[in-house]
Amino acid sequence: MSGLFGTPPKGAPDSESDDTLFDLPTEGVTGPPSVHQSPVPFQAPALATDGPTPSASSPIPPSPSPLGVNKSPLRDSTGSFDNPLFNDDGEGSGAVEITADGPGADADSSVSSHANPLFEDDEAGDDEEKILRDADIEEGVFRVDSPLTTPQLIGGTPLLDLSQYSLKAKVKIMCKCEYLNPSGSIKDRIAQHIIAQAEASGELRPGMTVVAATSGNTGAAIAMASAQRGYNYIVITNKKTSKEKIDAMKAYGGEVQVSPSGVAPDHPDHYQNIENRLVAENPATYYGVDQYNNPYNTEAYEVTLGPEIWHQTSGEVTHFIAGGSTGGTVSGTGRYLKSQNPQVRVVMADPHGSVFWDHIVNGVAADDVKVSKSWEMEGVGKDSIPGAFDVNVIDGIVRGDDEDAFAMCREVAANDGLLLGGSAGLNLHAARVLSGEVDDGSVIVTVFPDNGVKYLSKIFNDSWLESKGL
Incomplete structure (x- = not known):
């Protein structure tokens, strides 16, 4: 095993430009705060190499889905996040239970009035099998007899197997298709x-x-x-x-x-x-x-995206990797996954120039971080440390350039017929690099925050790329 989560390889680079992967210490780390807004006591992590260099084409042929049926969890019927499939019944479902007076309570009756009859069963003790049976879920398809409301379209996104982009045949890469949310993004x-x-x-x-x-x-x-x-x-x-x-x-x-x-x-x-x-x-x-800085940003992912990933991988997820701007996705999702299995590793994908690297790796205080270079990717990387970001959840980081992210977007479009946004391209690039650093049998999950239709004038426009020297 190489240096991301184990012993750093010999000859690890010490120049800032080559420090793509790093290892965070795990001993002596206490549980994560609800929202982390300042640097934790820092121990200098060991630095590793950039990892394998991806080839122009996918080096590993596609392999069968390792997880069986990718069931999408039931969407919440109210537009909030009270999903009965994830309510802990005391038998280890590990879900976040949301009570009427808790942080995930429904906002008002105008929202709850859209409740789906599927979830209005007065009988106590409904278990997951009954919910799935009543919803008539087969082969990962969620079907209901009644129409849906717009809020019900949020979440429950499919988990896509893109293991053909892995650098190891026995390491899987799974991607949540967040661009299928109704406004077109994870947000x-x-x-x-x-x-x-x-x-x-x-x-x-x-x-x-x-x-x-x-x-x-x-x-x-x-x-x-x-x-x-x-x-x-x-x-x-x-x-x-x-x-x-x-x-x-x-x-x-x-x-x-x-x-x-x-x-x-x-x-x-x-x-x-x-x-x-x-x-x-x-x-x-x-x-x-x-x-x-809003703690409900992080919480939204902790009570929705995290449980969905855990459910869709049947608890087999070993690594979660995602870029950060607010930091909510990687913090909230990672926090939930670690609550289910403390051995899950949470990794950031970050553009070169973003301040997360100096803050996490070099221990630069949140008030002192500065952007070291600009980047063209949208919605990923930051010029300051957000309050919604929980650094205690992070185990490692993979950095990439615009070229890495945009080339990945073009590659996936040409080979798999998917148009991805730049942050999705960075996430998949980082997952590919990570796949060469982890043990066989690992299941890496990432997210596709939006799709390439939002960037036809940029990522998929040759003239724009040329104007940026890309």
Whole structure:
């Protein structure tokens, strides 16, 4: 076994440009806090090599699915996350149980009124087999006799076997197709959850305006959720965001502000600071999503994506790898998976230049991190350390460049007929690198946060790539 999770290989590089993989110490680490906002006491990790270099074509032929039927868990019937399939019945299902007065409680009766009769069984003691039988689930297909509402489309995404991209024939790579959520991205999970919790707490009331800073996907998800619930919205992004994503944010009928890109995190024109300013100026009428620091961001993944992955892999997942911008996906999902099996390893995928590397590997304080270079990938990497990021969950990191991510997007499009966004390309690239570093029998799971339709003017546009020197 090589250096990601074991003994570093001999001759591990010590230059910053080559430090793609690292090992975090596991001894003496206490349980993760609910939301981590400052560096933990740091021990210098051992550095390893960049790992195997992927070839231009997939080096390993496809292999049969190792996990049998990939059952998608039942979608929640209310638009919140009270999924009966994941309620712990005391027999080791390991699910997160959500009570009416807990953090996952339904927001209001207008949402719960959409409840699906499938979940209105008054008989106590329903177990998973009965739920699956009543839902008529066969071969991983979820069918109901009654129509669905839009919130019911969120989550329960398929798990796709892309093990042909593994560098080892006996290591599997599985990918959650999060682009199948109704607004087209993984961010639907947090948008619905954050707004539901804000309504339940009274922070968000009828007539108010929802305000969110975003790299694009959260903006579209917030716009969709606001449209469903009757709120006006203002989303603030920057000029790096693709035209397709800006148009999507506008399509739901609200306001989109585009700020400069590349400005310092403390600059008044930074998109996060614009959100903060608008909310501060209109405290009675504006609700700020604050996705980068909102604990319900991380919680949304802990109570949905984590249980889905655990269920769909029958508990066989050994590694979860995902990029971070808010850090919510990798923190919340990783936290749940580790609660089920502490041996699950959680790895970040991160662009070169992002501040996560210096913060985690080099121990640079959150207040002192600085971007070392720019990157073109959207929705991954960060110029500051978000409060929603839980560094205690992270076991390792794989870094990649725009070339790695975009080449992977093009490769998957040409070979498998899937259009992936840049963060998905980075995640799959990182999973491929990781596959060469782990033991045979490992099951690596990653996420495809959005698809390439949002980047036709960029990743899949040769002229744009040439203009960026890619």
